[in-house]
Amino acid sequence: MPRPLVAGNWKMNGGVAHLQEVEALKDKLAALTSLPACDVAICPPATLLDRLIQMTDTSQIGTGAQDCHTASSGAHTGDIAAAMIKDLGADYVIVGHSERRADHGETSATVKAKAEAGLKEGLTVIVCVGETEATRDAGNAEAFVTAQVQDSLPHGATAETVIIAYEPVWAIGTGRTPTSGDVETMHSAIRTTLANILPTEGGQMRILYGGSVKPGNARELMAVPGVDGALVGGASLKADDFFGIIEAAYC
Ligand code: PGA
Secondary structure (H helix, E strand, O other), X not given: OOOOEEEEEOOOOOOHHHHHHHHHHHHHHHHOOOOOOOEEEEEOOHHHHHHHHHHHOOOOEEEEEOOOOOOOOOOOOOOOOHHHHHHHOOOEEEEOOHHHHHHOOOOHHHHHHHHHHHHHOOOEEEEEEOOOHHHHHOOOHHXXXXXXXXXXXXXXXXXXXXXXXXXXXXXXXXXXXXOHHHHHHHHHHHXXXXXXXXXXXXXXXXXXXXXXXXXXXXXXXXXXXXXXXXXXXXXXXXXXXXXXXXXXXXX
């Protein structure tokens, strides 16, 4: 099994004062007698990324952005290039989160181009996929998600540089989660798709689960065969909860 990743996605939450939570998380991780058996990362709003990187420099906590532009520079007001994220010293970039697909009309082709921009700059790219409730109810979840994987996967992806995050849209921020069986089935379908596209690398690429991961359900979700970690939204905002997830799953 690849080394798991527990990544926090703060979304559009938190100001400078919120970085206290990162100090608290650092203290909790430092107090462990042995390091958790997983990678840990936080993806704050872009406004906090530089400070976060400086704070976490010597810690086990990796850092990432929540989005990047497809282009390396230019006339794109308000956008951020992957090169800028790398320039700060970040490790990861999330692309194709369902909120960006919905709020900004990002297609899988756009997501793929963003992922390729991230790879080109040497960032590890977290590519998000996931079905809506209507798609699941219609019985099309697997076909939909595997098509998203196929269409969003960047050219040049390797097991080291690309991570897939399966996040059912209906589970994000709702407190609802799929059954362990449903998660296992979807992760297995994603694994098969990856292995078909990339026979060597696809078998080793990490596939995270995301959507209402909490300290109370982390152990069960992370124990599902084929789950290589978590992408955590709301529960990553509080050090206690985020540490609780890391601890429940990988300590
Ligand atoms: P949630 O969000 O943990 O708040 O459900 C997950 C995500 O959107 O990555």
